[in-house]
Amino acid sequence: MDFEPIPYFYDTINRNAIIVRPKKPFYDWEHSVFPDDEPMNSKDENNIYLVKEMYNNDAVLKWIKKNYDDIFINELNDWCTDEEEWPKNRTYKMFSEWFNIEICSMILDLEDFPVTKK
Numbered sequence: 452m453d454f455e456p457i458p459y460f461y462d463t464i465n466r467n468a469i470i471v472r473p474k475k476p477f478y479d480w481e482h483s484v485f486p487d488d489e490p491m492n493s494k495d496e497n498n499i500y501l502v503k504e505m506y507n508n509d510a511v512l513k514w515i516k517k518n519y520d521d522i523f524i525n526e527l528n529d530w531c532t533d534e535e536e537w538p539k540n541r542t543y544k545m546f547s548e549w550f551n552i553e554i555c556s557m558i559l560d561l562e563d564f565p566v567t568k569k
Contacts, residue, residue: 467508467554467555470552511556526549
């Protein structure tokens, strides 16, 4: 069998990634909106947001604190498009209670074709 050698270095892209993982308060909200549906759990899929590459994770966290509501809205809208069902007066504190955030500073592209937006 011929094996293609694995490169030692992969191309990076000029983005940081923010992984958003819902916590219990999000699941409780989702269940209150859709009580007849089977409850979600932490094994469900999570969203990953790409932002411009920043010099360190503290800079990304500062960006998140400034833009948390856009992410919050997207997370809510993924499950319920009726804005009347969304929690009112969303704050960064609430966002932090509803979601775990992971910041990835190095995004490696393992493919040889361009990334496309839809």
